[in-house]
Amino acid sequence: MTEPMTTESTDLAKVEEGGSALAPAEHAPEMSPGEIHPHPSPLQYVIVAVILCVVTALEIAVSYTEGEIPDALIVVLLLGMAILKFVIVAAWFMHLRTDMPIFRRFFVIGIVAAIILYLIVLSTLNRFS
């Protein structure tokens, strides 16, 4: 909950830093308020999508190794790749990489809260024992 505090100073500082570059909106039409860097180009989007395809293919391949490598390893690999895909989509397609950190912070609070709270619930209900 302390997030808005830090957001305040850093974001405002960012605006001021970037102020001169941003100020006349006509000169930088690809930048909208709240962005620190411009969005990726369509080509970059396609490259990101190709990477996502490769990771997805790997995921499905790993899921077929069941019985050949330990289940625990499969779970770790699959979760790792899911997190990787999640982060790539959030960073590139949802522009968290280039937008102001305030959005990232709110989203991370939501994700982290969900993970921690529900893990506590599951462990309290003896899911992991």
Added chain:
Amino acid sequence: MATIEQTNEVGAPASRGGSPGHDPHATATGVTNLKLGMWLFLASDCLFFGAFIATYLLYRGRDTVGVGPKELFDIPFTSATSFILLMSSLTMVLALAAIQRNDIRRLRIWLLATALLGATFIAGQVFEFTEFNREGLNLTTNLFGSSFFVTTGFHGAHVTAGIIWLMSLWGLASRGRLTQKDSERVEIAGLYWHFVDVVWIVIFTVVYLVPQPGPTGS
């Protein structure tokens, strides 16, 4: 719901006649109301889907009756629909890039493509549900049936809402009511769409791909 609200002018000292050089839409944080509100909604939705996924995980492998994931899941089929949903995120960002260049023709193409890919995913989900149902799984069969259908069903409902949203934007764009200066409306819809996509990334892994617990009872 946050999606339909638009930025307004009340933040401005005066919509016309404000001090010269003062951006009438400036906010204290430098980000727009609409986008901030959307991200808060998405953060909130994390806990919504998290609760469904946690429930699914809690009940995973607990059943002693009925058919279970091992007998039912068709990984190649679901991989294909998951892949389609993933690619709809690409068409979505291309739509955004198009409107930011004021390329309305491509905007319409990519919006329509995104909505169609989403509709394909939903069609796949409907097929999968009916298939599972034919093989003996419904909401009341066992805990897997309850938690699987409700979790993926609520995700599907989110995708459906997204399709309606995209089609509405497409309709606006077709009638020339969506131009470069409205690009934030496309961006907001895109945020929602990508969020639904990343939720599916998690569901696909946790529900479908990880090794399933042994076959359920007799």
Added chain:
Amino acid sequence: MTTVTGALTTARRPFILRRPMKTTGVSSWFTTIDHKKIGIMYGSAALIFFLVGGLEALLIRLQLAGPNGTVVSAAQYNELFTMHGTTMVFLVGMPMAVGIGNYFIPIMIGARDVAFPRLNAFGFYVVCAGAIFLYSSWIPGINGVPNGGWFGYTPLSDTPMTAGFLPGHGPDFWTIGIIMLGIGSTTSAINFIVTILNMRAPGMTLMRMPVFVWMMLVVAFLTVFAMPIITVALIMVFFDRSYGTLFFQPAAGGDPLLYQHLFWLFGHPEVYILILPGMGIVSEILPVFSRKPLFGYAVVVFSGIAIGFLGWGVWAHHMFATGLGPVAISAFAVSTMLIAVPTGVKIFNWLSTVWRGSVQLTTAMLFSLGFIAMFTIGGLSGVLHSVVPADTQQTDTYFVVAHFHYVLFGGLMLAVFGGMYYWLPKVFGRMLNERLGKLNFWTMLIGFNLTFFPMHFVGLYGMPRRTYRYDSGLGWDVWNLVETIGAFIIAMSTLIFLTNVIVSIKLKRGAVAGNDPWDGRTLEWTTSSPPPEYNFADIPEVEARDAFWHDKYTEDDEGRLVPLPSGGADAGGGGGQQHHIHMPSPSFYPLVMAAGLIPLGYAAVYRSFVWLGIGALTLLYGLYAWAIEPATEPEPESAPARTPEPAV
């Protein structure tokens, strides 16, 4: 859509109702998007439901006045305590805080409106829709008054309605109603966060914001993250009942404790959603009537944040009697003790604020001091609950009932009454009568303690909560009679308050308030009473915490207050010149969209496609019309510029 050109007229929006432009008169209240009017509507709705919930409480107290009461049947008693709890939490506590926040947050941060004016109206109408839906269950023939307690534990509330412990539609109305109310509070919370972060006037940094605004920010974050959790829990209960899913069916391996976890994962942050606004209100009132700045502003703010943060780590102390296992129980016991620390810190801050101040014992101040005392008692009995063996003994007894009434009534409601005496002069321009106010306060304090303090005793004597009657000879008789008498004193006190409001404001007997009746510290006192539609003719430039005080007073070398020559007279800023303030236009569609939710609720309960069609069409019509109409209707070029009067 802000950028829709002026050429877009009604003629080009064929299916759309003509844009309402009226901002005065009765009809304007249904289309208003003015945060002040919406705030008044929230407050009025909450006050009405306070009376309804209070009536339910009086019936409960009548039934329990003596042993073997016969006022209501067991079934009616279940309905009464369920609706009393649900009403007081969701229809009084939350809307009241949202109402006060709606009115004062924008003014306190120097803004002209909230970030999403139409969403704001939508949130209010959704709460109304949820309330109407919940209470429509009392219509004869519906057979569906919620009766499973305000937390609707499974498997009691969960079994299919054909074979359930709770036949009828009670839990269905309850789950769907709460989901609706959750939608309303989530939208208003998002609106508050964006408003507070984005709409602050120049110079209004976060650490210059009034504490009330800070507390509402914390509350909004809690709401945004807590509401989806209970929504999921309620959806699963609803599916269990209506579609035969097995989520909480022990026979099929389902875990009723999961429901308790999800409920309290929401429920405990909800406790802080209810109490933090109260803390914010007294943090505004105490400095004004002590004529001192709030002691340790930063500490109060960070304690509030800490409470909001720790509030997520204590939920299982509601479940100590369920056999969580020693590790979980110890961890939650420790975190529960820990959360008493920031709360205690705040109490010392408030006391230090009053200490050596020039205290004026106005009614608002009395209520705030009453809040500190009563909340401290409630807090202390709360600490007792973190002691697991004691808690196990107290679970589901009247001791728990005593505890949460001390924090919610003695805490939140006393602060709200204080806030009314403090802020209603700003809202309506008339002072409330102080003599009636003091009578109101003392009767309230006495009635409250008579009602709830003996509950500690009967709780420790073993009287279970939610019991609809009891035998004599258990040592409970006298105290229960005292409690009932106390409850009627509270009712009388509430009537005194209403009389005061009607006489002073409606009949205009109260003194004219003027802009700054209390010699206030924050920006709302720089505006006229009531403030103009646009709040500020000129957006204020904020230079300090307690911005208005800073404009009015300075300190001499020995730290004494010295009024500044201007006396804050120009604080409203250079009025008089021509302004063109273009406020967002009123709209029908928040009301239309929210109205669509009621048929959707019936569709869910009765699984009826007719209701579904009506609801979905209304909702979609409202949604599309809303999306198509611009937030602010372009003004005709010939429109005369409005000339706002100087604010001061």
